[in-house]
Amino acid sequence: MSLTNSSGFLSRPPMADINIVPLVDVMLVLLVIFIVTAPLLTHAVKVDLPKATSTPNVTQPSHVELAVRADGTMYWNGELVRRDQLQERLGKEALRPSPPEIHLRADKSARYEWVAQVIAGAKGAGLTRIGFVTEPGEARASPERMAAPK
Numbered sequence: 266m267s268l269t270n271s272s273g274f275l276s277r278p279p280m281a282d283i284n285i286v287p288l289v290d291v292m293l294v295l296l297v298i299f300i301v302t303a304p305l306l307t308h309a310v311k312v313d314l315p316k317a318t319s320t321p322n323v324t325q326p327s328h329v330e331l332a333v334r335a336d337g338t339m340y341w342n343g344e345l346v347r348r349d350q351l352q353e354r355l356g357k358e359a360l361r362p363s364p365p366e367i368h369l370r371a372d373k374s375a376r377y378e379w380v381a382q383v384i385a386g387a388k389g390a391g392l393t394r395i396g397f398v399t400e401p402g403e404a405r406a407s408p409e410r411m412a413a414p415k
Contacts, residue, residue, distance in 0.1 A: 327363060327365040327366065328366040328368050329341065329342060329366070330342050330398075331369050332369075332371075333369070333371045333380055333383060335373075335374040335375050337379050341354055352390065355367075355386055355387050355390035355392060356390045356391075358390070359391035364392050364394070365394075366394040367387050367396070368396050369383060369396065369397050369398065370397075370398045
């Protein structure tokens with residue numbers, strides 16, 4: 266009885282064991298990857314991300330609307346205010362028993378420097394609750410709406 270098939274070549278019986286060398290290689294590579302990446306996962310930066318909702322926020326009665334127009338003029342609750350008066354008003358608001366929120370409405374073409382100065386002035390006065398007011402969707406804010414907040 267010969268071990269040849271119909272084509273005349275020797276045929277081997279099927280193997281009864283499993284070759285696990287490739288499996289061990291893959292497992293070792295995965296182990297190295299987990300050893301390298303595990304320390305990186307523990308050093309995450311703590312960030313308090315905002316919650317997005319589709320409903321408009323209800324404004325609390327204790328807030329100040331501060332608008333910065335594209336030409337650099339500023340409005341405190343719809344009233345024109347000069348830069349030197351702004352820090353004085355922020356300081357007075359910070360001395361109240363419950364400091365108000367600052368709702369900052371900045372024109373999209375206003376210089377970043379002016380907005381940053383307003384934020385720095387508010388933080389320097391001790392007001393830490395500052396929010397940016399934006400228009401939803403594709404709507405654009407006109408300068409008239411910036412001057413007279415709702």
